[in-house]
Amino acid sequence: MSEGMGDGTSESSIVPGRPIERLAFSATVFGEVDQGVLLVTIDNPPVNAAATSVRAGLLAAIGMTIAAPAILAIVIAGTGKSFVGGADIREFDAPPAPPLLPDVVAEIEACSKPVVAAINGVALGGGLELALACHARIAAPKAKLGLPEVKLGVVPGAGGTQRLPRLTGIVAAIDLIGSGRIVDAGAAQTFGIVDRLSAGDLVDEARELALALVGSPLRRTGGLSVPPEPVPAVEAAEAKVLARSRGQSALAAAVRLVRAAAETPLADALAEERRTFLALRASPEAAALRYVFFAERAAGKVDGLDDVAALPVSTVGIVGLGLMGAGIAVAALEAGFTVVGVESTAPAAEAGRIRIAGLIDRAVKSGRLSAADGAVRLARLTTTTELVGLADADIVIEAVFDDLEVKTQLFQSLQGVVRPNAVLATNTSYLDPDGIAAAVDRPEQVVGLHFFSPANVMRLAEVVRCAKTSPTVLATALSVARAMGKLPIVCGVTEGFIGNRVFSAYRRAGEFLVEDGASPYDVDAAIEAFGLAMGPFAVSDLAGLEIAWARRKRQAATRDPAERYVDFADRLCEAGRFGQKVGRGWYAYVDGKRQPDPEVDQVVAAARAAKGIVPRAVAAEEIVERLVAAMAEEGEKLLAAGIAARSSDIDLVMINGYGFPAHKGGPMFIAEQTRKAARPT
Ligand code: 3H9
Numbered sequence: 055m056s057e058g059m060g061d062g063t064s065e066s067s068i069v070p071g072r073p074i075e076r077l078a079f080s081a082t083v084f085g086e087v088d089q090g091v092l093l094v095t096i097d098n099p100p101v102n103a104a105a106t107s108v109r110a111g112l113l114a115a116i117g118m119t120i121a122a123p124a125i126l127a128i129v130i131a132g133t134g135k136s137f138v139g140g141a142d143i144r145e146f147d148a149p150p151a152p153p154l155l156p157d158v159v160a161e162i163e164a165c166s167k168p169v170v171a172a173i174n175g176v177a178l179g180g181g182l183e184l185a186l187a188c189h190a191r192i193a194a195p196k197a198k199l200g201l202p203e204v205k206l207g208v209v210p211g212a213g214g215t216q217r218l219p220r221l222t223g224i225v226a227a228i229d230l231i232g233s234g235r236i237v238d239a240g241a242a243q244t245f246g247i248v249d250r251l252s253a254g255d256l257v258d259e260a261r262e263l264a265l266a267l268v269g270s271p272l273r274r275t276g277g278l279s280v281p282p283e284p285v286p287a288v289e290a291a292e293a294k295v296l297a298r299s300r301g302q303s304a305l306a307a308a309v310r311l312v313r314a315a316a317e318t319p320l321a322d323a324l325a326e327e328r329r330t331f332l333a334l335r336a337s338p339e340a341a342a343l344r345y346v347f348f349a350e351r352a353a354g355k356v357d358g359l360d361d362v363a364a365l366p367v368s369t370v371g372i373v374g375l376g377l378m379g380a381g382i383a384v385a386a387l388e389a390g391f392t393v394v395g396v397e398s399t400a401p402a403a404e405a406g407r408i409r410i411a412g413l414i415d416r417a418v419k420s421g422r423l424s425a426a427d428g429a430v431r432l433a434r435l436t437t438t439t440e441l442v443g444l445a446d447a448d449i450v451i452e453a454v455f456d457d458l459e460v461k462t463q464l465f466q467s468l469q470g471v472v473r474p475n476a477v478l479a480t481n482t483s484y485l486d487p488d489g490i491a492a493a494v495d496r497p498e499q500v501v502g503l504h505f506f507s508p509a510n511v512m513r514l515a516e517v518v519r520c521a522k523t524s525p526t527v528l529a530t531a532l533s534v535a536r537a538m539g540k541l542p543i544v545c546g547v548t549e550g551f552i553g554n555r556v557f558s559a560y561r562r563a564g565e566f567l568v569e570d571g572a573s574p575y576d577v578d579a580a581i582e583a584f585g586l587a588m589g590p591f592a593v594s595d596l597a598g599l600e601i602a603w604a605r606r607k608r609q610a611a612t613r614d615p616a617e618r619y620v621d622f623a624d625r626l627c628e629a630g631r632f633g634q635k636v637g638r639g640w641y642a643y644v645d646g647k648r649q650p651d652p653e654v655d656q657v658v659a660a661a662r663a664a665k666g667i668v669p670r671a672v673a674a675e676e677i678v679e680r681l682v683a684a685m686a687e688e689g690e691k692l693l694a695a696g697i698a699a700r701s702s703d704i705d706l707v708m709i710n711g712y713g714f715p716a717h718k719g720g721p722m723f724i725a726e727q728t729r730k731a732a733r734p735t
Pocket residue numbers: 100101103139140141142143144155156176178179180181183202203206209210211212214348351352
């Protein structure tokens with residue numbers, strides 16, 4: 055290998071038609087000339103992020119190509135599963151270091167010789183921007199492409215907002231950049247992002263394509279005009295993105311920049327894109343989203359599982375096909391598992407099958423799934439009333455009524471039916487899974503797998519490591535949850551696990567605020583303006599007030615009399631105000647729409663008066679601060695008790711299970727930022 059890092063090799067060693075030794079343009083970018091084409095390979099594991107050495111290497115490769123008459127064209131490819139996974143996110147906390155990606159991209163586009171991107175795997179963010187600047191793009195069928203920058207609180211910063219719409223049109227670009235969604239190579243071709251899909255050897259085909267372009271005028275994406283589209287379609291695409299923004303700035307900025315592509319000269323629009331990118335990159339919103347990105351990767355690293363392999367799973371048994379069980383079944387079918395659903399009676403089994411088919415049908419009708427794929431999924435489902443139908447299951451997930459006796463009896467019956475190494479997972483929300491495990495002969499096979507409703511949609515799954523759960527069983531539960539598209543978070547045993555414990559503390563804090571003087575409506579409005587989809591009182595109405603009421607009654611005998619206790623929720627339940635399903639709870643529901651109810655204000659006022667509390671005005675900032683602080687305090691208790699492994703796991707639970715806005719980082723993140731800000735510098 056040449057040691058000539060940074061400048062490749064000397065021109066004299068290049069002989070057309072004959073491969074030469076491997077060149078090193080930098081520590082991560084290598085080259086090889088074959089048939090007059092320089093194949094530039096990016097090798098920067100794990101995802102070939104466009105770190106400084108990659109950018110420097112690419113620039114050196116372009117420089118050498120321009121200077122070497124024997125090189126006719128360039129092909130750029132990545133090693134491993136990635137083309138380029140984007141800018142190096144780890145560099146975002148420091149000032150940008152030259153060479154800058156926009157400059158590298160500009161050099162590629164301006165190159166006098168054809169440059170072809172051979173997109174072998176993921177081409178995301180800056181990786182796709184690099185490809186967009188090439189003169190042609192050929193992708194492996196398994197490649198995935200996208201500009202997911204908004205998910206990190208930024209906009210594409212290396213020309214993506216200007217070059218993508220020149221290929222796809224403004225409407226599609228607003229959709230793709232505004233959602234940050236990733237598409238497969240076939241869809242990318244339909245959008246006009248890639249010119250062709252490789253049918254055989256990607257690099258050979260890219261080389262042929264590059265040679266075919268030699269001598270013809272090059273198609274520079276930045277030089278294309280944006281295809282005209284009807285204004286209403288553009289406005290509709292914009293409105294769709296903005297509706298999802300929940301107070302984030304990156305989405306609106308992305309839309310504004312894409313629209314500018316049709317109206318502003320390229321150089322000016324690129325300068326504006328760069329300014330916007332840099333400003334957003336330094337924003338608290340982007341810092342929070344970067345934290346969330348790395349938090350998700352950290353959550354996958356579970357203590358004690360380093361060298362533990364998951365058991366192979368092909369058949370998933372689900373006992374109980376109500377709303378939760380059906381949602382779990384749909385997610386399992388989507389993951390490719392064979393599913394055996396068990397219900398207690400034939401009509402219930404049939405109702406379960408219809409519910410599952412209905413959910414799949416909804417996905418087909420919305421266009422998210424083809425009818426053929428829907429049929430394939432449904433064909434992998436059987437429903438039965440016999441537990442013996444679970445004899446082949448590798449894992450059984452129970453989603454029956456949340457009652458300890460019902461669940462323990464079920465697990466005892468299951469152990470006589472399933473294979474000795476089958477995993478037994480309970481979806482309990484509040485019961486003690488150790489109690490369930492204690493009732494079976496092989497407690498090491500028992501694990502908690504707590505899904506959130508609707509289970510086919512919600513991304514969170516709490517994976518509960520019981521006292522005796524074996525590492526293999528835990529690894530298997532994690533791998534099944536991941537296959538089902540979930541973000542599994544491991545936690546220990548406590549009532550309500552991570553999420554419901556933190557949520558209860560938050561709801562209690564909401565009630566304290568109301569007792570102090572805020573109205574439930576003030577509390578909901580403040581936290582909704584902060585970014586949660588629904589405040590605690592609206593959520594209680596949706597879930598039904600009677601569940602928490604029953605729990606409070608259970609706990610009454612053991613409650614510390616010195617503990618602050620607010621009883622107006624009890625009064626509401628006594629008045630039959632069980633929430634949305636009965637049309638009255640914290641709110642009144644008129645034609646399905648929630649509205650404040652003076653009767654609730656009266657109940658609250660009476661409760662305050664009984665305690666001699668004179669209500670005071672509570673500002674929205676105080677409401678948000680106290681609600682978030684209550685979550686973080688409960689989180690600290692979970693960490694201290696070893697229920698959660700790291701504070702970022704708690705944030706992920708609240709973001710993915712309870713609608714905490716990801717761009718705020720989570721309650722633990724906010725508490726840490728507040729502590730940092732208070733520390734003397
Ligand atoms: C951008 O490009 C801005 C530009 O527009 C403008 C520039 C001027 N950087 O997810 P995995 C690490 S913004 C650094 O488990 P997978 C990750 O932390 C960027 N590190 O693998 C993990 O490390 P560890 C736009 C990165 O196979 C390891 O790689 N790009 C980056 O399931 C494996 O990650 C994106 O937003 C990165 N860009 O999925 C793409 N990406 O082993 C973000 C990953 O130490 N990345 N790492 O825990 C992804 O979506 C996925 O990682 C990917 C691979 C699909 C690439």
